[in-house]
Amino acid sequence: MVNYYQLFMKSIYLILAMLMACAMGNAQENPLPKIHIRNFTDDLKKTDTTAHAIVLFEHGRTELQYVEGDEQLMIVHVKHVRIKILDKEGFDEANVKLRLYKSGNEEEYIKELKGRTLNYENGQVQETEMKREAVFNEKASQYANELKFTLPNIKENSIIEYSYRLYSPFIRNFRTWYFQSNLPKLHSEYVAVIPATFDYNVSMKGYYGLTEQKDEILREHFLYGGNRQDCSKLIYIMKDIPAFKDEGFMLAPINYISSINFELRSYTRPAGGVTNFAKTWANIDEELMADKDFGGQIKNKGAFKELLPTMVDSATTNLAKAKNIYYYIQDHIAWNEVGGKYAEKGIKKALAEKKGNIADINLALVAAMNAADIEAYPVIFSHRTTGIPGLLYPVLTDFNGVLCMVKIDGKDYLLDASVNMLPFGELSLESINYKGRVIYSKGKSDWVDLVNTTPSKNIYNVLAVLDSTGKITGTLRIQSTGLKALAKRNTIDEYPSLEEYEEKLMENSGNFRIKKSKVDNLNNLEKSLFEELTFEIDLRDNFNDLRYVLNPMIYNRITKNPFTLEQRNYPVDLGAEESELYNFNFTLPNGYVLKDKPKDISMTLPEQAAKYTFKSAIEGNNLMIQQQISMNKAIYTSDEYFFLKELYARIIQQQQKDFQFAKQ
Template identity: 30%
Template sequence: MVKKIITSFALFLISLLCFSQDYNADMKVTRDDLKSTSYAKDSIANALIIYDYGNAFIDRETFMLTCQIKQKVKILKKEGIDLGVIEVKLYKGKSSSEKIEDIRGTTYNLENNEIVKTQLKPSAIFEEENEKYTLVKFVLPNLKVGSVFTISYETRSRFITKYQPWYFQSSNPVLYSEYNTSIPGNYKYHVKLVGGFKLDVNESKIEHNCLEVARGGSADCVVSKYVMKNIPAYKPEGYTTTDFNYISRIEYELNEILYFDGRVDKISKTWKDVDKELKTDANFGRQVSKKSLVKKVLPKDISDISDKLEKAKAIYQFVQNNYKWNEKYDRYDVSVKQTVKEKIGNAFEINLLLENLLTNEGYTVYPIMISTRANGLPTKIYPVLTDFNYLILKVTIDGEDYYLDATESYLFFGELPYRCLNQYGRLMDFEDGSYWEDIKLDEYSTISHKVSLKAFSDDEFKGLIGSKFSRYHAHNPKNTYQQNSISYKENKANNYKNIIIENHDVIDTGTDSENFEETINFSQEPELIADKIYYNPFIVKFFEINPFKLQERTYPIDFGYKDSYTYILNIDLGEKLKVVELPEQENLILPNNTGSFVFNVDLTDNKLTLIFKLKFDKIIYEPEYYNYLKMFMSKVVKTQNNTVIVFEKT
């Protein structure tokens, strides 16, 4: 056994050596680069970025932030040819604009075993202008499957506060990525490595007197080198937040500038500084807990409610029913007064209106600044207010905490919209100081279908489906039904293609409950061959296809909430049917008991009971779970699609 393992490991090393000879991780294009037709670690890749190089520094003469870019790319599939269209954004300021210089590009092809080079022509370089930036676009010539192209250019910028970030990862695999920086000691940056990959090289040293100014002033530089190798492509897939949370890169945020004359300019501030500013901010702090903003807004019958929780729910529903969200998130130009007057506002205005009404009735309420799932996670390293694009509330009633958002009419008291489920936010306590608040959801969101089939008669079943959706699974049906109940029922009828709906009743409790329930009476003609019935018992399917299809996933699987699905089918066989064949049971568990799937069919006293239960016990699964989830869901989908019970008519 030991010998077998050693032999396998040796073969693995040999394969790596062979692979490393296929492509040369530098700017020189070789015959081997052109002959290679695939990338062993990603067989479906459209292209391979063989070499990606950046060098950013402050120029000694112009004091401009300069960035030199070099890249070598192999086209593996037709879709990869699009990579030969290069776009560079050059930002404009009030007194300065970024520049690009020395654009070069070459396409290499192998023709009759000879390397043929085609140079980028100036006529293939274009510029598009708008108010914020100039878009420079250039197109590599003579690209086709099998080509290798190289590009290089240099950008220059006076916007020192925006030190050039570097993306190690892209939508295609990267063989080698290197970023070099030289940062003068009088510029203090927060440096942040984003993504799940570690650096293969992380080196820094001091270069003395890298910058010199008049009157003998000088600065030392921190010279750094960062390298990543064999970086998988970032491929988007469901059950995640924004790509920006996970694509591997290095980012820079200017903290302070030390001028040569001794002045210090603090750019990045502490949360204590930010709290102080926001407390007096006209768009935020001055809109919080102000009785004058909501004077005589709340009806007396709500103010007179004695039960604290019931009163809070009534206030919440009052805002939901009388004020409309304009689907904007803006944190600027916030006016609760205007929202009261016009009955419409953005997320900050709607929820600050709710905060004022609750506070005015004696509740302890805290605004929480968050970033939506589509906006990315806010950094915890230092305050960056632009990371936050949304506001929710936290209210404590009789020792119980509730998170509130009144923007959506279908939300139950204590629920947040799905867009807000992004792990944590910054709770703003203007008396004792702000702090990070984890947005925890311990309850499961569930879907359950209970199907009862009555005795088989005239070659058809008669049945009843009782469905219940809770919490986040209830949001969509609640919202859709409230918008148009007739359309909701019509769509439901169209979705159930294998049954005929004879009656459809909906129990819509609106914001009085976190549930949505409905019952459907139906008839169904099963597949009948001779005297046998071949019956797929899943009238309702939770997953028609496997949502996990990637060869490899490098970022977490984020459901947003804990999930549970239940399907129970009861058939009274009566005297006209008997069971010929039953499916086998299934019982699967995800690693560390983080999920389970149970499928069982029981036949007792001529009554058949089928039970299907699926649970996900984690909100976020680390990438290491991906292959397990993929196989797990493959079994779930197969069970729903391929299960057959065979009956025989008697």
Template identity: 30%
Template sequence: MKDVLLILTCLFFINSFSQKKKSTKIGNVDIKELNMSQYDKDTTANAVVLYEHANYYIDENKDYKKTTDYYFKVKILKKEGTNKATIQIPFYGDEKVHSIKGISYNISKSNTILKKHLLDNQVYTKDLYGKWKEITFTLPNIKVGSVIEYTYSVTSPYSKIDDWYFQSDIPKIKSDFTAAILGNWKYNIRVIGFLKLNRNNASIKKRCVHVPGLGHGACLILDYGIDNIPAFKEEDYMLSKDNFISKLSFDLESYQNPRGGIDKYTKTWKDADRSLKRDFLDNQTSKKGFFKNQLPPSLFLIVDDLERAKKTYDFIQNYFTWNDKYWPSKKVRIKEAFENKTGNIFDINLSLYNSLQAVNIKSYLVLTSTRNKAVPTRLHPVIDDFNYLLVKAIINNKTYFLDATKKQLPFGLIQHIAINGDGRVMDFKKGSYWETIKLNRKTFRRINAQLSLDDNNNLNGNLTISSDGFFAVNARENLSINNIDNHLENFESKHPNIEVESFNHQNLDKKDNTLHQIYSITFDEIGSSNKLRINPFLIEKVTKNPFKLNKREYPVDYGYPRSNTYTLSLKLPEGYTIKSLPQNTALSLPNKGGRFILNFKNLNNTINIYSKITLNKRVYSSEEYHYLKEFYNQIIKSQDAFIEIEKASN
């Protein structure tokens, strides 16, 4: 991922000039665009952006507020692309969306252009949440082959400049962003993504505007653009696309006010640490006295540090119920949350932190973000990048990252959604720092089937699924929300050839131990003839490759290493002979990234199968993608194999 920081500044008090003249006007569609039937650079595309342009400037006609004029021209290539004619424009607070125009173009039988204009009564406004609203409209008379063209403007009193996305889910032929920015405003401008700019110009224009009472000012002129932009295609096992999709991102650093002073918006981590503790946490990190009185007295009698920490963790985890909320919209009040026995991520893990402090366990708070958000930038502190809080505990010189929000999480494991890059450890005495979040639990699943084939060609026996780490968390959560009947119904619907005679489990409530699910099963529809073909992978067979792209620019991020082991012992009755077994297979990923093993053995007319898929890495680079894709292809091919058995004729 390319993440380039461009620090652009001009220390003058200024306003804009005739930047508005650079805005693209509506009415630019020709016959050639209407006759276009496919986009040659991506023949799978449902639609293609022919041109788009955003132009940002200070609008003298809008009381010198910031205005961005938007222009879009899109070709509809397939029926699935007609949804591009429905436009949604979110806006906030005192922002105004105005000057909306739209035209849909089609071609007549006589090869002339037919136009249909968007009407004012086809534009709708609705409330979203808080101060957010949304403008929605759909261009009329849309069909395959149409070209749509629309413009609108957003005028804002706020200093924030919205990100400009060069990439989207459809390809683009040309995308431009231009701006004239007040010279006394300083922004950190990041170019994110893997695409290179075709236009990359920044300059200062002096005396570009005259403001009554203030004189002439200068402008910072920007001109960025990319041509022939491929669609951004999402795939399994990725972090938020905001980490990789090509865009411009603007972070306000400082403002020089008319008095000559500098107002800083981008702070150092020292500033951020201080403001986080004072303004947000509001002394909620010094409540160990409160929790010392709330914790069971027996906790303080436990001599072993690790055992004392685990029991404290268990108490907080079982006491609270997570309300499914992350970053709170108001200041944290953990006493209030404790009284209600419910809270957000910060309420619960701040309570855990204070409780560990109360029982004399060395611990720190750790800020991170969920996987649906961009990884927090390291260039400078942006507090809005974070929405999750963990606890780091150091016990006997070993580090544990803790998360008490979900009942099924064992000590040393956090929610998978919170594994999103490194965490920022908040050491309020020595200063915060970045640290890789390492997990203290291995994730694995072991499936063991002990089956016998009877004279009627039915398979009977036991199936045991043992799991730990995240696989166990998921299994326990599934069992907690479904009763046994629902669980078995879901299991049998997923495996229609298996009938469950009985079911039991071990360690369901002991989250620090391996979970065992034990099934007594009958496997039907093996066959009625004397010659049988049996696929030995009764469950958890890999049938689809999650990786289908020809090239993937961004890494594969599983979040954690994992292994899946499958063993089967199939005992045959007298009179049956094994005609053939599939080939043994062994595959390895480069850089010790993983391994697949599949072995078949025949011992005294009992078929023993051992298979193990191991992925040793949390993240695989884009260079390793091809190997990982082929790894899955070979697994699918190897598992799509059959044991051939023949029954002696009477």
């Protein structure tokens, strides 16, 4: 006779056992090592004397799970962090921000957020748990939310810990793990658990390599579609990692920080068959051209049927027509400071509202050029601050902007009408980010270098008189081209009027007192920008009846070396070749003779990569000085960094030297 009660109880026990097994499988033990007193007592400043906090240990684990509540496959990322606060300047590390991305109805979220602060006082470790009130969730943009929290009871020598479980529906990008950050780290460990039916591209970035790498097989670990399958458990460890120290003249830090990256190529479906995610450029070209917010905009020549005669005006050559069209779009659609490779409003609406995102503007430019029978194509690119797009595998999400390329008389011109005050054929610094991808309408897309062929240049001409009381009066005329002209035009354009800019300039002129200012070619972008300043300087402290000293660098003297790192493991990227030329002509007071002067100097880096010259001459009462700094490359390698640093150190020394005169 069947005992139904026993069968029922066995079923209950079996279900409970399965639930417990699942709970144990999902539970993540705290991987942080046990706290020791030495964590508080060891002097960790010797690790990095400039550090204000240090990561003692961090551990991340990412795997795929089918989440019942979301009814879909999710990336589940668990992170544990332990940081020691070394001094008061490190207190800000207790304020943590986590970016959570969203797209359409899908978005990332966090569960099991925990945090605590440990302090060592009176021979005891005191623990303070983070309260729920310390956690805030805010909207960062239309594409992301931001979770913020603050660890409590922070003091010098505190140790903070926090952990969380992040759920992401975006399974194509498994999870990037950054071994390096703005803090030095003693131990960073990442575990990736990848099912056998999922194939990811795995790539390392950055200067520092792994300390240790291990892998193992987890048998029947992944349950999906009613079947269990094996997983690869990949363990990556890096120890004693220096902080990433950023400096000027660089692309986005994300290009150089040591990290490991994953991108889904394909996976085998539970019912059979393979889904390929790794697209070819042919796939992406077709996808973009078929999209109504990309290819659909380019084909919309009709939007310019009535406008075209006004845009082209009286131009007869294709180059003149292209310039007129470019400046019309630049003047009539203002950028709303939103990026993107897809139009947000569409050409017609952007023209009507006189505002749009970068794609609205530059896709309109492509369409207008084509409407005028000028060959033009869109160029997708990634902004300078968001990382270089991957060249090995085509990933459409790497690109967050679009430019226009026109072909006229055998020459290619890259255009960006979204940037106010940017001349035809030049790019802003934000767009100069290695390479972009030209999307040809009927051919295979191709890479194009994002470069500025126009050098970035300032020429300073000073004509001044030094009188017997120690006062200098004169005029300074500055000629600017390239990126330097764009920067100056943008500065002036921030003011409601040119008069208000000049007033502010005179208010903030300090010892170099500006009496009058004039700007030429502000809106004539095809010509150099000229700024003329009438000034006076009081040098009475350096002047008496017996002698005086004169430092000729009365304007724009370099006082701080822009290159300060002991070692820089990433290139110096200026965006364009640049130079600064100073011509000084001083009329000196009568009755004094030259006693000492800076020596003429000429310094050149290997292969003429950069050059500095300083020379002077006196004819009667006229002192003439010429100084030139020439950076003859847009990009310098990390091997050239020391030479640049030394060059600027010598320039600063030279600019500190005075001309000394004595009474006859």
